[in-house]
Amino acid sequence: MKGMASALLFLATVLLLISTFHPKVIAVEELSKVKLNSRILQDSIVKQVNENPKAGWEADLNPRFSNYSVGEFKHLLGVKPTPQTELLGIPVITYDKSLKLPANFDARTAWPQCSTIGRILDQGHCGSCWAFGAVESLSDRFCIHFGMNISLSVNDLLACCGFLCGSGCDGGYPISAWRYFKRRGVVTEECDPYFDDIGCSHPGCEPGYPTPKCVKKCVKGNQLWRQSKHYSVSTYRINSDPADIMAEVYKNGPVEVSFTVYEDFAHYKSGVYKYVTGGVMGGHAVKLIGWGTSDDGEDYWLLANQWNRGWGDDGYFKIRRGTDECGIESDVVAGLPSTKNLVREVADMGTLEDASF
Numbered sequence: 001m002k003g004m005a006s007a008l009l010f011l012a013t014v015l016l017l018i019s020t021f022h023p024k025v026i027a028v029e030e031l032s033k034v035k036l037n038s039r040i041l042q043d044s045i046v047k048q049v050n051e052n053p054k055a056g057w058e059a060d061l062n063p064r065f066s067n068y069s070v071g072e073f074k075h076l077l078g079v080k081p082t083p084q085t086e087l088l089g090i091p092v093i094t095y096d097k098s099l100k101l102p103a104n105f106d107a108r109t110a111w112p113q114c115s116t117i118g119r120i121l122d123q124g125h126c127g128s129c130w131a132f133g134a135v136e137s138l139s140d141r142f143c144i145h146f147g148m149n150i151s152l153s154v155n156d157l158l159a160c161c162g163f164l165c166g167s168g169c170d171g172g173y174p175i176s177a178w179r180y181f182k183r184r185g186v187v188t189e190e191c192d193p194y195f196d197d198i199g200c201s202h203p204g205c206e207p208g209y210p211t212p213k214c215v216k217k218c219v220k221g222n223q224l225w226r227q228s229k230h231y232s233v234s235t236y237r238i239n240s241d242p243a244d245i246m247a248e249v250y251k252n253g254p255v256e257v258s259f260t261v262y263e264d265f266a267h268y269k270s271g272v273y274k275y276v277t278g279g280v281m282g283g284h285a286v287k288l289i290g291w292g293t294s295d296d297g298e299d300y301w302l303l304a305n306q307w308n309r310g311w312g313d314d315g316y317f318k319i320r321r322g323t324d325e326c327g328i329e330s331d332v333v334a335g336l337p338s339t340k341n342l343v344r345e346v347a348d349m350g351t352l353e354d355a356s357f
């Protein structure tokens with residue numbers, strides 16, 4: 001009996017630890033057909049935000065979603081609530097609070113030699129945000145840590161991770177994307193370009209494309225799939241304390257974050273976003289690249305979205321920092337790039353002495 005009591009106490013402790021760090025991307029209730037077929041952009045939401053003196057941000061009818069229904073918009077929000085079993089064994093990183101951090105930080109100016117940090121991409125018709133946020137952050141980190149300006153392939157992760165990452169264009173788990181980098185690696189964009197090259201410039205962005213098939217062959221015949229793989233050496237989560245998130249970005253580069261999206265977020269144009277109005281649409285993943293404080297004294301995070309430059313502030317947005325707005329601080333994931341498979345590539349660049357094994 002004593003042994004069983006100890007075992008139950010241990011299990012309860014483990015479950016408590018898991019729940020402490022459980023992501024806040026919440027499950028979405030089923031919407032009616034009428035609601036799903038209605039337009040996502042609404043003049044009433046723009047009016048409600050822009051006439052609210054406490055909103056802190058400006059809303060607009062973003063051209064990116066000019067022909068979108070609520071259902072089509074929801075399809076882009078591809079972060080599924082992470083099963084607690086996926087978090088077992090994943091370390092949670094914290095930092096010494098004595099680390100001095102700047103009041104403002106922007107990874108684009110901190111590492112100006114890394115062109116990928118300032119790229120705004122387009123996930124097109126697919127609920128692949130979970131893959132974009134991961135691949136973009138790892139690409140940036142290869143430049144920051146190894147001086148390599150490379151763009152890694154969202155398509156590889158989206159098509160080849162399979163059920164271990166979720167459901168491809170119908171959503172996935174950011175932490176599983178980073179596990180894939182460590183286990184299988186990811187090829188370059190040049191080897192395996194994103195399948196939806198049309199983007200969303202055409203009306204409606206329909207039909208939503210199915211998940212591409214995993215081919216494991218570079219589009220250029222002179223490139224080998226296996227040799228094009230780039231790996232991470234670790235997979236971890238960052239503690240939800242803003243100081244820990246800031247320290248991670250400051251030391252290692254951009255991270256992937258997930259948060260809950262409401263209807264009003266589709267209308268974001270500028271300023272520091274915080275929820276004002278509308279129902280829950282789903283979970284979304286993006287790349288966090290910095291922080292600062294607005295002229296109005298509002299602390300914010302700076303993030304790069306993948307809805308092209310026709311949405312938001314030239315593709316970027318700011319969201320309130322320090323209050324876990326929409327769960328933005330509760331599910332931060334990353335990993336460090338690995339030198340595995342890079343000997344030939346780094347040697348070709350003449351920087352072998354800079355690589356650490």
